[in-house]
């Protein structure tokens with residue numbers, strides 16, 4: 256069979272070195288499985304840039320998975336344009352906003368076959384990552400009963416699909432009947448994350464931001480807005496007492512080790528031959544197997 | 559005696575190895591079919607070595623550079639010749655073939671071309687090509703013609719190691735086993751500034767992935783958003799990497815540089831000039847296409863010269879309209895404005911949309927000089943070096959604080975008057 260490569264397309268940052276930490280961590284997990292001949296990280300703001308990543312590969316069959324939460328500007332315009340995907344248009348995904356799976360195109364600068372996949376954030380497997388994130392932060396593999404779960408997103412201001420992705424997973428988790436309450440909250444629209452305690456009756460609330468990496472929003476904005484801390488620089492407790500509730504703030508879901516599984520699922524849906532890699536990744540990243548869940552360092556609880 | 563025993567064992571080991579390279583070459587040759595299209599006899603031709611199977615048990619061996627031409631050899635005679643039993647120099651050609659064709663492989667790939675470059679091997683490997691000139695097409699500009707070495711010269715040099723520089727990286731190609739060369743190469747990688755440092759004083763790594771961490775921060779712990787900035791930290795070394803691992807490590811230090819260098823050598827580097835890159839932008843970066851022509855010159859001078867970035871800028875304003883600033887002369891090209899430059903261009907595009915005004919303020923000549931020194935100190939990243947008590951330096955902290963105390967108004971900022979346009983017009987009339 257032809258050589259196959261995985262490209263993880265992430266945003267990255269010119270200012271914050273931690274933005275790419277989860278990307279590297281998930282890439283390393285997947286490298287460990289040996290499922291792909293080549294695994295490459297690519298970025299909008301770091302190197303290799305989207306523009307130059309495909310030419311670094313020897314494989315002819317390339318699976319590109321955007322490490323983004325929702326379909327929108329980056330997945331529909333920026334990444335396909337920078338990768339020079341010939342004939343791309345968003346309609347090719349035939350998506351209702353959360354259902355993009357993949358489309359096969361050619362990268363015109365190198366003449367390679369590119370399976371351009373939907374973003375990780377809208378894949379069904381992402382639901383499991385949110386739940387596993389809740390397990391990690393509470394250190395309880397059975398967390399659910401007596402707990403509320405809040406999934407935090409940006410809101411529609413920048414992109415309406417971003418709210419759709421949040422609602423989608425919230426609904427799926429709600430149907431599992433595992434947590435007493437499951438709600439979507441947002442940074443820039445109602446219901447707002449600032450008032451999270453008002454929306455829950457449960458004493459314990461796990462708050463999981465559906466963000467790819469920790470940064471300004473998840474490490475400064477949200478903790479202060481929720482009243483976990485006066486000043487993010489002082490850190491916060493997990494759980495933290497707010498208005499008579501205990502808030503278990505999880506930080507960006509994208510740092511959860513199991514994200515590597517979603518990347519693989521995307522590639523598998525697009526036809527990548529992965530052998531037992533998905534099972535192996537689930538094992539490697541399972542907290543039950545001693546993985547600490549966290550794929551990256553992130554400042555939390557005052558460290 | 560134990561020593562002798564050890565020696566004999568390794569000697570046998572070597573024999574085994576070169577036998578194996580020999581055998582592999584023979585089996586390649588015997589497995590090959592006569593070419594249907596050209597009717598040519600099965601041939602192994604590589605780096606100056608040429609072996610042809612003329613008939614079932616009849617071979618010809620030629621190595622022009624070594625003045626070797628023997629024909630009508632039977633399999634046994636050929637085998638002993640290839641193993642170096644008669645002429646030692648032949649064995650080098652055989653293990654060389656084995657390393658490149660069987661260990662490295664990847665004909666036509668950037669990885670292979672880079673590893674060949676590491677030991678000054680010619681890019682083209684067709685039969686009879688000896689060292690030679692002209693088979694390395696450098697870029698027209700900025701790239702020095704590469705001197706290439708023949709197999710025996712490379713084999714002699716690989717004993718001690720061949721050093722090459724790639725930005726701030728120093729790469730040494732050498733034999734894995736110096737005493738008994740079976741042709742296997744390994745590679746060491748460290749900072750050019752550490753060339754004279756004892757390896758014991760460096761932190762030694764063997765996993766190429768570690769390069770990512772090293773490349774993330776500069777010597778002062780500051781984040782390096784531009785991987786090709788000349789601010790790579792010192793004090794580390796990778797030793798004994800395989801070719802593939804070396805290419806991975808270089809890829810983590812300087813992403814995509816090998817791929818673009820290779821494309822340039824192959825004559826198909828796809829350069830996107832400023833206007834093309836700017837016109838492609840969308841969202842908050844759409845504005846960069848409004849950057850005035852001369853501002854692009856200033857931008858290239860600010861960001862892309864060798865003191866700021868080791869990529870050799872090959873992009874210009876547009877095809878046929880070159881920028882003034884020096885593009886640099888490193889080995890690897892920059893084929894389009896990078897994301898850092900595009901992000902900075904947005905700032906400048908917005909700033910350049912303002913119209914110029916004339917301000918009037920009072921400064922002594924020394925103070926005016928001091929402003930220039932301050933700008934220079936920041937632009938040359940020299941502020942850290944200015945000593946606390948060096949009040950002769952205009953960018954000294956006390957000097958700057960003094961100037962601020964004296965010249966800033968109560969609201970902050972330099973106290974100055976803006977001339978209204980009508981006034982300046984009146985003046986010029």
Ligand code: SF4
Nearest residue numbers: 861862867892895896
């Ligand atoms: S655009 Fe300039 S600064 Fe950016 S990589 Fe190229 S040469 Fe370096």
